[in-house]
Amino acid sequence: MGGSTVAGGVPPAVLVELHRAFVQEVCTRLPHFASPDDVETARRDAHTLASSAWVVGEPDIARLAREVENTFPGGPVDELVAALRRVAEATGT
Amino acid sequence: MTSAASPSAGAVVVVDDSPVQRRFLRAAVEADPGFTVVGEARNGKEAVALVARLRPAVVLMDLDLPVMSGIEAIERIMAASPTPILVYSAHVGGKESANALEALAAGAVDVLAKPGPTDTGTLDDYADQIRKKVRVASRVRVITHPRGKLRTRDTPSLPRLGLTCPSPRPLDDLPVEARAGVKLVAIGASTGGPQALHTLLRELPPDLDQAVLVVQHMAEGFIPGLASWLDGLVPLPVVVGASGQRLQPGTVTIAPSGANLLVQDDRLRVLCVDPEPGQFHVPGIDQCFASVADALGPDAVGVLLTGMGRDGADGLRQIRDAGGLTIAQDEASSVVFGMPGEAVRLKAACEVLPPAAIAEALWAVEMERVR
Numbered sequence: 001m002g003g004s005t006v007a008g009g010v011p012p013a014v015l016v017e018l019h020r021a022f023v024q025e026v027c028t029r030l031p032h033f034a035s036p037d038d039v040e041t042a043r044r045d046a047h048t049l050a051s052s053a054w055v056v057g058e059p060d061i062a063r064l065a066r067e068v069e070n071t072f073p074g075g076p077v078d079e080l081v082a083a084l085r086r087v088a089e090a091t092g093t
Numbered sequence: 094m095t096s097a098a099s100p101s102a103g104a105v106v107v108v109d110d111s112p113v114q115r116r117f118l119r120a121a122v123e124a125d126p127g128f129t130v131v132g133e134a135r136n137g138k139e140a141v142a143l144v145a146r147l148r149p150a151v152v153l154m155d156l157d158l159p160v161m162s163g164i165e166a167i168e169r170i171m172a173a174s175p176t177p178i179l180v181y182s183a184h185v186g187g188k189e190s191a192n193a194l195e196a197l198a199a200g201a202v203d204v205l206a207k208p209g210p211t212d213t214g215t216l217d218d219y220a221d222q223i224r225k226k227v228r229v230a231s232r233v234r235v236i237t238h239p240r241g242k243l244r245t246r247d248t249p250s251l252p253r254l255g256l257t258c259p260s261p262r263p264l265d266d267l268p269v270e271a272r273a274g275v276k277l278v279a280i281g282a283s284t285g286g287p288q289a290l291h292t293l294l295r296e297l298p299p300d301l302d303q304a305v306l307v308v309q310h311m312a313e314g315f316i317p318g319l320a321s322w323l324d325g326l327v328p329l330p331v332v333v334g335a336s337g338q339r340l341q342p343g344t345v346t347i348a349p350s351g352a353n354l355l356v357q358d359d360r361l362r363v364l365c366v367d368p369e370p371g372q373f374h375v376p377g378i379d380q381c382f383a384s385v386a387d388a389l390g391p392d393a394v395g396v397l398l399t400g401m402g403r404d405g406a407d408g409l410r411q412i413r414d415a416g417g418l419t420i421a422q423d424e425a426s427s428v429v430f431g432m433p434g435e436a437v438r439l440k441a442a443c444e445v446l447p448p449a450a451i452a453e454a455l456w457a458v459e460m461e462r463v464r
Contacts (some may be wrong), residue, residue, distance in 0.1 A: 014120040021112040047157060051183050052113035054208045055216060062210040 015056075022056045025049065026084045033068070033081050043072050046080070061087070101148055104131040105227060108140040108154040108166070114207075118153055121220035122227055137161030141169045144176055150231045152178045153223070155207070156192050164195050171200035177230040181223075183207040193315065194322040197287040202233045202428060206312050229401060233284060233429050275418070275458050276392045277340065277361060278303050279385045281378030281408070283310035283400025285428025287319060289448045290398065291326055294345060296452030299328035303394075303458070304340035304361055306385075308348045308378045310400065320347050336365035348376040355384035359392065374404045378432075382408025391416030394458060396451055397442070399427035403435040410441035418458070420444045420451050 029045035032038065046069035053062035064080040105128050107118045119130040132147050134140040138161040144152055152170065156163030167178055178201040182193040193204045205226050208219050282290055286309045294305070311319060317333055323345065324331040334346040334354055340361040348354035352365035353376050368375045378397070382405060385393045395412035397405045399422050413419040421433035421442035436442045444454060 011120070014116070017116055018113055018120075021116050025111060025113055044157065044159070047183060048111045048114075050209055051207050052111050054210060054212060055113055055117050057216075059210060066210045 018056050022052055022058075023087060025052055026087050030081065030084050030088065033077055033084070039073060043069055046072060049084075058087070101131065102150055103128045103231070104147060104149040104151075105129065106132045106134065106140065106143055106147060106149040106152045108134040108137070108152060108158065108163070110135050110155070110157075110159055114155065117216075117220075118223065121223040122153070124220060125224045125228070128224075128227060128231075135159075137163055137166030137169075140166045141173070144170050145174045148174065149176060151227050152176050153227065154178055154180055154201075156180060156182050156196060164192060164199060167196050167199040167201050171235070175200070175235040177202045177233040177235050179203050179205060179226050179230045181205040181207045183209055191318055191322050194287055194318055197285075198291060200235065200288070200428075202230050202235065202284050204312055204315060206314055229284075233401065235428060274392050275303055275394055276342075276359065277356070277385060277389055278305045278394045278396065278455060278458075279356075279382060279412070280305065280307045280396040280398060281309075281382065281400075281405035281432070282307065282398035283374070283378075283402065283404065283429070283432060285399035286310070287322075288428075289422060289426070290323060292448040293396075293398070293452050294323060294327040294329065294331075296449055297327070297329060297455060299343075301329060301343045301455075303455075304342050305329065305345040306334070306340055306348070306354070306356070306363075306381070307345060308354065308376050308381045308405075310374050310376075310378075310404070311350070313350050316347055316350050323347075334363055334365075336363065338363060348381065351375060353377050353380040355381060356388045357384070358388050361388075374402070378405030379408040383411050386411040386415040386417065389415075389417070393417040394455065395419045396421075397433050397436045398422045398448070399429055400432040401429045402431050405432050406435035406439050406441055409436045410439050413441055413443060418443055418454075420446055420454060422451070423447050 029049060032042045032045050046065045050062050050065035050069060053065055061083050064076050064083060068075045068077055068080050105122050107115050107130050109115050115133045122128045122130050131149055132143045134143045137158045140154060154163050170176055170178065180193055180196045180201045182204060197204060203226055205222060290307060309319060320331045320333045329343060329345050331345040333349050340346050340363060353368055355364050355366055357364050368377065382395055385395065393412055395409045395417055397409045409419050419442050421436040423445045424430040426447035427433055437445060446454065
């Protein structure tokens with residue numbers, strides 16, 4: 001991989017790609033929280049988003065997602081959905 | 094992508110349903126010029142097919158996968174195309190931890206904790222950890238697991254050993270010289286250790302008179318899960334050790350993460366001690382075995398199981414020099430014949446045996462005590 005790196009590790013170009021992939025992931029998984037017909041799918045999505053959000057430097061979303069994963073269909077689902085919508089809207093998706 | 098009949102050096106397959114994780118893992122792996130991600134799979138089924146086709150040197154695999162779970166994918170890969178599999182799991186406690194240990198029993202060579210909301214490290218730290226683990230995994234020679242995994246065996250109801258109880262097998266048939274007076278069996282293990290421990294410990298009598306102490310190299314946070322997993326599979330109770338406690342006869346105590354567990358005296362009191370700066374494996378097997386040799390001399394048995402590197406070999410030699418019985422796992426049954434191989438080279442092992450035969454040797458020790 002070319003280009004400069006962040007603290008000797010992940011290049012900035014890759015970080016941009018990671019953010020793009022995160023937005024794609026948010027858009028794919030967001031509907032599962034808005035209308036949770038399938039609890040297992042929503043939990044799996046929250047599980048995945050918790051780790052992905054950490055990777056892209058979104059610790060608040062990571063925390064909310066982990067809480068939702070552990071408590072769904074209870075827990076801070078509305079807060080998580082709002083935060084995910086902000087991510088999607090920020091990129092005009 | 095090209096297909097290959099034999100493992101491709103430096104080739105890595107990444108398995109995760111998250112595009113974020115797959116992209117990150119690719120970046121982390123390929124920052125080492127010796128490795129290239131040759132394929133990505135989104136679920137376990139894709140992973141099985143991809144590994145069979147590409148024959149990578151290493152597979153990096155999440156466990157929580159759609160279509161086919163990570164555990165089932167590992168079973169199928171290890172049965173059909175044995176490949177070093179490095180598991181990364183989001184949770185290190187609770188259900189996910191049990192799954193990770195199940196993955197090790199199925200043949201995965203190591204487990205890495207996926208970062209999450211409570212992690213304080215950086216992305217670069219994690220990428221560095223991945224590269225280190227991939228380098229180590231790429232050097233592991235794996236063996237076929239025809240059953241896919243070690244299934245929980247019905248544990249036979251073993252009789253209480255004693256003068257009036259029948260021996261499970263004649264003492265003359267037992268593979269090592271039985272010894273009286275043994276108070277402690279100290280076991281060290283690393284890569285491939287969980288499944289070797291399972292095989293060994295499940296064969297021990299439920300009322301063993303010796304205490305069993307295990308030092309297993311494992312990612313931070315997985316030890317309680319290992320204890321819980323083994324506790325459900327073997328006849329003896331399995332607990333995590335703590336500083337200041339006394340090891341109990343008939344109980345398997347696993348050394349906790351983050352410190353060296355040392356045996357203080359022949360009453361089996363243990364102490365957790367901070368490692369020296371630069372110590373590579375924590376808890377250290379050498380440190381534990383050395384303390385066992387000092388505290389118990391001939392009243393200890395040392396067992397060194399599968400693992401990369403040489404931790405435990407010097408300590409096993411110290412147990413032998415102090416008069417204790419020492420056993421190394423044999424090459425054929427070892428996932429990695431590094432540590433036990435080094436013990437053999439140092440002439441630290443009185444016997445070299447597969448795990449089930451090691452259990453038989455410990456039966457012999459038990460029989461000698463009660464005779």
